[in-house]
Amino acid sequence: MSMTGLERIMTTLKHEEPDRVPHFEGGIAANVMEQILPGKSEEDFIEFMDLDAAVVHYRWFTKYEMIDERKRVARDMWGGLVKFSSELLPHPMGPALKAEKDLDSYKGPDPDEDWRYKVVEKLVKRFKGQRAVIPVLPDIWNVVKDFLMGDVWYFTAMIENPALIQRASEIPLNFYLRFIRNCISAGADIIWVHGDWAGTKYPFASPQHTGKFMGAYLKQLVGECHKLGVPCLKHTDGNIWPVKDVLLNAGIDALHPIDPAAGLDMAVAKAEIGHKVCLMGNVSCIDVLPDGTTEDIRRATKECIKKGGKGGGFICTSSNSIHTGVPGENYTTFVKAIQEFGRYPLDLG
């Protein structure tokens, strides 16, 4: 008998083999869903594609106050300015804090407002027990860097004023600890923390700074999830290999996406850290999924499962997300290939 999506994911997170390799994505562009299943809702799409999880992106937990409709500039919930573009998320333009003293009177958003959890509740109502409901939240350091301080101030403060970062980080930390509790009360099965720690060549900060300013807060988020009996996944693009121990020490249950654009290889990851953390990834959404032929996509998917799937502890995904440049038929080919090649026991030659 086949497993439910929820059982499939929970089994692989325990490093056991489920009936088949699970699949879901951190983001699927609206135009891709529309090409595959026109006129239907995202929930209908999840069911139609038989995805193992319904992922709730953090844009659903954020409200924006439009400041300039023509320029598409808005104020986000942290008080900073953002600009909307064709991307999934608006881009930060101006942080909420201008000087350290602004922290004295800063008032953050309220994590207990009911509207934040409506999408989670809706998905729980439809999918509970069948597919995992996974709210996504941003890394604490990303919130401080992008929305409270801005990148240059944040990175230089790592050296000049670490106490400022620690003080500012408490604001989103307390918000998201509460947010995690509320999501789990609403029925969420898993929590997923998104935020890049590295560029394609190297991590953004030294292992020491990464541990102090990124890892320490991730560890608290993961700890809260575990205290409430829920696994915690982590997404970060880039070459995270020099700081992989910081990620593992935070206690995460799965690591996404083992970025091939940064030269990371699923087979190497499986051999070196696959016994400590479930791996998620990593069929390229830079070339294979947007531009590949059916055969290219099937070959890359088979190869990815072959490298990561043995013994469980593996979720097959794209190398980031199904963005606007991925044709609907390519995503369909990808999902079908996972369902075909990912049956356990694996027999991939």
Next chain:
Amino acid sequence: MIDFDALSQKVIDGDVEAAGEMTRAALKAKGNAEEILNRGLLPGIRKVGELFGAGKYFLPELLMAGKVMNAAMAILEPELSKAKVGPRGRYLIGTVRGDMHDIGKNIVVMLLRSNGWEVMDLGVDVPPEDFCAAVAKGNYQIVGMSALLTTTMSGVKDTIEALKAAGLRDKVKVMVGGAPITQGWATRAGADGYASDGAEAVIVAEALIREQ
């Protein structure tokens, strides 16, 4: 006697205060501003670029060095102007249409400026026509553009094509960069140069103007 090596080291250490004091002291000791820049500050920031390119320095250290250079250049600027010391070159830069990600571009800007370049930063989400208008109006030797996403890479090609259509392509060298871009892709798109990080961007820019 001015200890240029010690000044370089302050840039490498990201010590804003000490570098500022040493720069002021060097000027007071009748040091030549151009010599302080060329023998003290620039070797320091070049070393920082090398360390960053080699994965030994990271963004915090790089940005601190940029802060040191800005502070020291503010002290030297009046003397450099008096001596009519011109920039190493003039560079126009922006992220292409649809792309809002600017930290990589900002690093390139900082390192170019620190290395004596005059840089006009058009910011993010710059349409091809804005690149063209700026090239037509200004006297730039190089146009740099970046795209972080696969979905915005086409903006690089569009901009190069727009420069050609406007008859401006031969007026400037074109450099490109960004996470999904490779040397091969850059060449196919018709760019003159490609750099994978900020330190390399400075090296490539200097090589391109030597060709001109």
